[in-house]
Structures are given as C-alpha cells and as structure tokens.
Amino acid sequence: MRTGSILILPSILSARMGYLAEDCRYAMASGADGLHVDIMDGHFVPNLTMGPDILRAIREELPEAYLNVHLMVTRPDIYAPRFVEAGADTVHIHVEAECDLRATLEGIRGAGRRAGLVLNPETPVGALEGYEDLLDEVLIMTVHPGFGGQAFIEGGLSKIAEVAKWLPEVDVAVDGGINMETGRRCAEAGANVLLAGSFLFRAGDMRDAIATMRWEIESALKASDRLKSGEETGKGGKK
Ligand code: DX5
Ligand code: ZN
Numbered sequence: 255m256r257t258g259s260i261l262i263l264p265s266i267l268s269a270r271m272g273y274l275a276e277d278c279r280y281a282m283a284s285g286a287d288g289l290h291v292d293i294m295d296g297h298f299v300p301n302l303t304m305g306p307d308i309l310r311a312i313r314e315e316l317p318e319a320y321l322n323v324h325l326m327v328t329r330p331d332i333y334a335p336r337f338v339e340a341g342a343d344t345v346h347i348h349v350e351a352e353c354d355l356r357a358t359l360e361g362i363r364g365a366g367r368r369a370g371l372v373l374n375p376e377t378p379v380g381a382l383e384g385y386e387d388l389l390d391e392v393l394i395m396t397v398h399p400g401f402g403g404q405a406f407i408e409g410g411l412s413k414i415a416e417v418a419k420w421l422p423e424v425d426v427a428v429d430g431g432i433n434m435e436t437g438r439r440c441a442e443a444g445a446n447v448l449l450a451g452s453f454l455f456r457a458g459d460m461r462d463a464i465a466t467m468r469w470e471i472e473s474a475l476k477a478s479d480r481l482k483s484g485e486e487t488g489k490g491g492k493k
Contacts, residue, residue: 288320418444
C-alpha cells in the first residue's frame with residue numbers, strides 16, 4: 255500500500271556471495287528498508303543465482319528484515335510457493351512467465367504474502383490488465399533482467415508514471431541502473447520502491463549512500479509538491 259514514503263532496498267545480487275550473511279547484515283545496518291533478492295533460473299534469463307535454501311538462510315540470519323523477492327524464472331507457479339515457504343514477504347513474478355499468473359498471484363496472497371508483477375523493458379503497462387485486483391506491487395524493469403551493473407533504460411520512466419496514476423494504491427518499484435540521479439527521477443515519476451544493487455554495494459559507505467539518496471529524493475519530492483501547489487493556486491507555492 256503506497257504511503258508516500260520511499261523504500262530503498264539494496265539488491266543482494268551485488269553482494270559478495272562468499273560473505274552473503276555479512277553483506278546482508280551490513281545492508282540492514284546501513285539503514286536499508288529491506289533486501290531485494292534476485293532469483294534466476296538460467297532459462298528465463300541467462301544467469302543462475304540462488305534457490306529457496308539461500309533465502310531461508312537469509313531469513314534465519316535476519317528474522318525481522320523485509321525480503322522482497324524477484325523471481326526471474328519461466329515457471330513461477332512451481333517456485334513461488336517454495337520462496338513463500340522459505341520466508342519471502344513479497345514475491346514478484348514476471349508477466350512474461352509461462353504459467354497461470356492469476357493462480358500464482360492468488361497462491362502468494364493466499365499464503366498471507368504480498369504479490370507483485372514485473373514488466374520487462376519491452377512489455378507495455380497494458381499487460382497488467384486483468385490482474386489489478388491481485389497486485390500489492392508492480393515492478394518496472396529499467397534494464398534487461400539477468401545481470402547487475404547495466405545502464406538505466408529511460409523508457410521505464412513513462413511506464414512508472416502510467417502505473418502510479420492508474421493504480422494509486424499499489425506500490426511502484428523500479429529495478430535496474432538505479433543510482434542517486436536515476437532514483438530521484440524514478441521517484442519524481444511516481445516510484446516509491448527503489449531497488450539498487452551495484453550503486454549501493456559499491457558505495458564506499460552504504461549508510462551514507464542510503465541517507466543521501468533518501469534526503470535528495472525527499473527534498474526533490476517536497477520541492478515538486480510546492481511547485482505543483484503553487485501552479486494550482488497561482489500564489490508561488492503558498493496556499
Ligand atoms: C537484474 C536484477 C536487479 C539487479 C540490479 O536482473 O533484477 O535487481 O540487481 O542491479 P543494478 O542496480 O546494479 O542495476
Ligand atoms: Zn531484481
């Protein structure tokens with residue numbers, strides 16, 4: 255449910271796999287609002303990452319952390335229940351996946367977790383039609399899924415704005431190429447959940463990077479609110 259506050263979730267795809275527990279603890283201790291966990295099956299995307307046992311290990315390490323799981327798999331109907339069981343709070347499945355999306359989303363929600371649909375860069379927002387009643391979150395990809403460290407695809411900005419306007423109660427997340435500048439632009443377009451891998455894990459000090467990002471975005475949003483109310487009242491920002 256969109257509240258107006260911005261969630262910043264480090265994507266642990268960019269963590270050191272040999273020190274995964276340590277890096278997850280570091281991210282949470284740095285002021286992260288939770289962790290974004292990328293699951294890849296080597297089929298839906300040309301890369302493999304982790305299975306439910308790794309998620310379970312993260313859950314055991316951080317019992318209170320909000321875990322936002324992104325399934326880049328061809329058959330989320332098979333795997334979503336296993337990640338739910340392993341401790342995911344939100345499970346995202348791709349609209350391009352090959353399964354009964356409705357039944358899979360219903361299954362995630364039926365287990366008391368939050369459900370999300372993800373749109374690849376080339377998939378239009380209209381692909382979400384018919385699933386609106388089952389969505390807690392929509393995730394707009396601003397890179398082609400599979401790898402961290404890619405350049406931000408600008409076309410995601412108009413899709414964020416479209417979803418934010420169409421589904422005002424649904425969280426709008428963005429994933430891929432998010433840094434201070436692209437994160438601010440996505441938030442200005444209407445995203446309230448920012449997923450960032452390489453930017454946060456490569457920042458020398460993640461605490462400083464998250465705090466600065468939050469401050470810059472909140473300041474920009476307040477400034478644009480002031481501007482909008484000024485435009486509406488014609489009194490230079492004062493009501
Ligand atoms: C890409 C993943 C992303 C990835 C983003 O397929 O879904 O979550 O970690 O990495 P950056 O932030 O480096 O683009
Ligand atoms: Zn992701």
